[in-house]
Amino acid sequence: MADIKRTHNCGALRIGNDGATVTLKGWVDSRRDHGGLIFVDLRDREGIIQVVLNPEIGQIAHQHARDIRSEYVIEVTGKVSVRPDGTVNDNLPTGKIEVYVDELLVLNRSKTVPFPLDGSEDISEAMRLKYRYLDLRRSEMQKKIAGRAKLVSIIRSFLDSNGFLDIETPMLTKSTPEGARDYLVPSRVAPGKFYALPQSPQLFKQLLMISGFDRYYQIAKCFRDEDLRADRQPEFTQVDMEMSFMSSDEIIEIMEELFVLVFKEVKGVDIPRPFPRIKWHDAMLRYGKDAPDTRFGLLISDVCDLANQAEFNVFKGVLKNGGVVRGLAAPGITGYSRKDMDNLTEEAKIHGAKGLAWVKIMEDGAYNSPITKFFPDGVLDKIKERLGAKDGDTMLFLADSEDVVCAGLAHIRLHLAGKQGLIDDSKFDFVWVTDPPAFEYKPEDKRYVAIHHPFTTITKETREHLETDPTKTLTDAYDIVLNGTEVGGGSIRIHERELQDKVFRALGIDEDEAREKFGFLLEALEYGAPPHGGIAIGLDRLAMILTGSESIRDVIAFPKTQKAFDLMVDAPSDVSPIQLRDLYLKPTIKPKKD
RNA sequence: GGGGUUGUAGUUCAGCUGGUUAGAACGCCUGCCUGUCACGCAGGAGGUCGCGAGUUCGAAUCUCGUCAACCCCGCCA
Numbered sequence: 140m141a142d143i144k145r146t147h148n149c150g151a152l153r154i155g156n157d158g159a160t161v162t163l164k165g166w167v168d169s170r171r172d173h174g175g176l177i178f179v180d181l182r183d184r185e186g187i188i189q190v191v192l193n194p195e196i197g198q199i200a201h202q203h204a205r206d207i208r209s210e211y212v213i214e215v216t217g218k219v220s221v222r223p224d225g226t227v228n229d230n231l232p233t234g235k236i237e238v239y240v241d242e243l244l245v246l247n248r249s250k251t252v253p254f255p256l257d258g259s260e261d262i263s264e265a266m267r268l269k270y271r272y273l274d275l276r277r278s279e280m281q282k283k284i285a286g287r288a289k290l291v292s293i294i295r296s297f298l299d300s301n302g303f304l305d306i307e308t309p310m311l312t313k314s315t316p317e318g319a320r321d322y323l324v325p326s327r328v329a330p331g332k333f334y335a336l337p338q339s340p341q342l343f344k345q346l347l348m349i350s351g352f353d354r355y356y357q358i359a360k361c362f363r364d365e366d367l368r369a370d371r372q373p374e375f376t377q378v379d380m381e382m383s384f385m386s387s388d389e390i391i392e393i394m395e396e397l398f399v400l401v402f403k404e405v406k407g408v409d410i411p412r413p414f415p416r417i418k419w420h421d422a423m424l425r426y427g428k429d430a431p432d433t434r435f436g437l438l439i440s441d442v443c444d445l446a447n448q449a450e451f452n453v454f455k456g457v458l459k460n461g462g463v464v465r466g467l468a469a470p471g472i473t474g475y476s477r478k479d480m481d482n483l484t485e486e487a488k489i490h491g492a493k494g495l496a497w498v499k500i501m502e503d504g505a506y507n508s509p510i511t512k513f514f515p516d517g518v519l520d521k522i523k524e525r526l527g528a529k530d531g532d533t534m535l536f537l538a539d540s541e542d543v544v545c546a547g548l549a550h551i552r553l554h555l556a557g558k559q560g561l562i563d564d565s566k567f568d569f570v571w572v573t574d575p576p577a578f579e580y581k582p583e584d585k586r587y588v589a590i591h592h593p594f595t596t597i598t599k600e601t602r603e604h605l606e607t608d609p610t611k612t613l614t615d616a617y618d619i620v621l622n623g624t625e626v627g628g629g630s631i632r633i634h635e636r637e638l639q640d641k642v643f644r645a646l647g648i649d650e651d652e653a654r655e656k657f658g659f660l661l662e663a664l665e666y667g668a669p670p671h672g673g674i675a676i677g678l679d680r681l682a683m684i685l686t687g688s689e690s691i692r693d694v695i696a697f698p699k700t701q702k703a704f705d706l707m708v709d710a711p712s713d714v715s716p717i718q719l720r721d722l723y724l725k726p727t728i729k730p731k732k733d
Numbered sequence: 734g735g736g737g738u739u740g741u742a743g744u745u746c747a748g749c750u751g752g753u754u755a756g757a758a759c760g761c762c763u764g765c766c767u768g769u770c771a772c773g774c775a776g777g778a779g780g781u782c783g784c785g786a787g788u789u790c791g792a793a794u795c796u797c798g799u800c801a802a803c804c805c806c807g808c809c810a
Binding site for chain 1 (some may be wrong): 810
């Protein structure tokens with residue numbers, strides 16, 4: 140077989156190449172056979188170019204071209220020529236030229252592909268995942284995967300030039316309490332014992348700081364065995380970073396620099412600095428969640444005091460039981476029918492709310508609601524003022540536990556913003572969410588759990604509560620939120636042994652357990668651990684937003700389904716009894732009969 | 734673990750209130766065609782209606798179960 144070198148990429152040719160003899164290699168995007176002339180659109184990573192097979196120019200090539208089909212891999216050699224008048228295709232960047240083929244070689248044939256690769260139809264995701272290598276051949280996916288690669292490249296060069304060292308940490312490591320469920324790997328040489336795949340390189344990067352590497356980063360795979368969502372995969376990638384002798388302000392600053400650079404280079408967008416910051420408690424109050432979408436208003440307000448003045452048992456009862464009443468002013472829905480309001484109520488119920496109270500303010504300022512009768516004169520006016528509502532708005536209220544109210548109103552807020560077209564898709568709104576509480580009480584487990592992770596330092600001002608009321612403690616932590624999606628988070632870590640002990644104690648981890656699970660860290664803290672902190676960026680989520688994708692699956696070459704199956708390789712799968720025996724494992728669940 | 738949407742030709746879908754032989758577009762196959770680029774023209778093949786029960790004289794259609802994909806709650810940073 141003649142082994143001629145490729146001279147150009149298909150999509151790279153332009154009118155300046157006129158007259159050149161080129162050799163191209165790529166896939167047959169389409170073939171238009173006119174009996175005499177045959178036109179082939181030849182495609183590679185860079186794009187598409189039309190090649191022309193004319194029996195008068197290359198008779199044998201023309202013969203071969205009659206047998207080629209879509210997705211055949213071919214090599215053509217021929218001359219680049221300006222297209223004749225009236226045959227220019229403005230839809231193609233290469234549309235002013237074409238290649239007259241002298242020689243054509245079929246490098247490989249292709250079966251008819253199971254779905255069109257031209258983006259003309261929305262193919263089911265199951266089909267795309269089964270034939271992922273074909274799905275990835277589509278230009279849309281090529282762009283997304285290439286966009287991700289560019290993002291990684293920008294991040295790497297930024298961090299490299301800022302003194303960060305790329306250091307790898309183990310994949311086979313130790314299961315730790317707290318956090319997500321671990322993926323476990325059985326040990327062959329230690330019967331009955333298991334490694335865990337890392338949920339993140341958290342402890343290792345802290346140890347690297349203790350080793351004195353000062354600045355570390357890693358594009359790190361992380362594993363969490365929890366149920367999936369559009370923005371959650373069982374294995375995902377973090378840009379993991381850690382820095383010594385840096386305050387949270389300094390870390391935030393360098394991260395802003397990185398994000399600004401990324402958006403400039405990838406999107407050509409200038410993001411103004413400094414990014415806004417909001418305290419965690421304020422985010423929860425005003426947006427109902429710790430990852431606020433700040434591209435639009437519809438802010439939430441607390442109206443407990445005013446709601447308590449109404450003779451409305453739903454509100455009174457909730458407030459008596461320690462719950463809250465909060466609301467927001469929604470524009471443009473006074474025309475909603477009873478049924479529309481019921482549908483809106485259903486949205487609130489998704490997050491556990493029992494009902495949704497509403498008061499329409501008509502254009503003339505009159506209140507229209509089933510519950511106006513419970514409010515003494517003037518109270519609704521005060522509520523209207525508190526919510527910043529205008530005539531024509533509808534005030535929506537939830538009354539329940541704080542968790543339910545926050546989650547419900549956050550959902551309503553997003554739902555309405557989407558429906559009313561309040562979200563500007565071209566916007567990129569960053570916000571730092573800072574100072575979250577360290578602990579959350581889990582009534583079902585009757586214990587405190589760490590909101591971030593148990594190595595996050597407690598702010599000096601709130602340390603006094605650590606042993607009395609841990610929920611009152613705040614952490615020196617910061618999440619970076621982009622358009623309502625958390626794309627990263629970090630904190631200043633604990634570098635003092637005594638504080639770490641206290642935090643473990645607050646979490647109900649006794650000394651023995653702490654020594655068993657984290658002994659290496661506790662000991663390391665006693666050998667000159669420097670003050671340090673860091674952050675991890677969710678690379679998949681960032682790539683998702685930068686490429687305008689609906690799901691992180693679109694920016695992961697080989698993702699898993701919602702059940703964590705790989706439809707292409709068919710994993711997870713059975714293993715042989717011998718493999719199990721080597722690992723001293725015995726399945727406890729019998730496979731289902733087919 | 735739970736709620737919702739979907740599942741019909743290779744693909745994307747239509748198929749009403751159960752009724753004779755389940756359709757369309759694209760794709761595929763054969764032939765014709767020297768300026769197409771969503772090529773065109775003529776002809777053709779292609780179906781276990783996700784799977785399993787049930788109701789019925791009769792099920793793509795109704796009921797129950799089950800499997801899968803997606804969205805969400807719980808879970809998860």
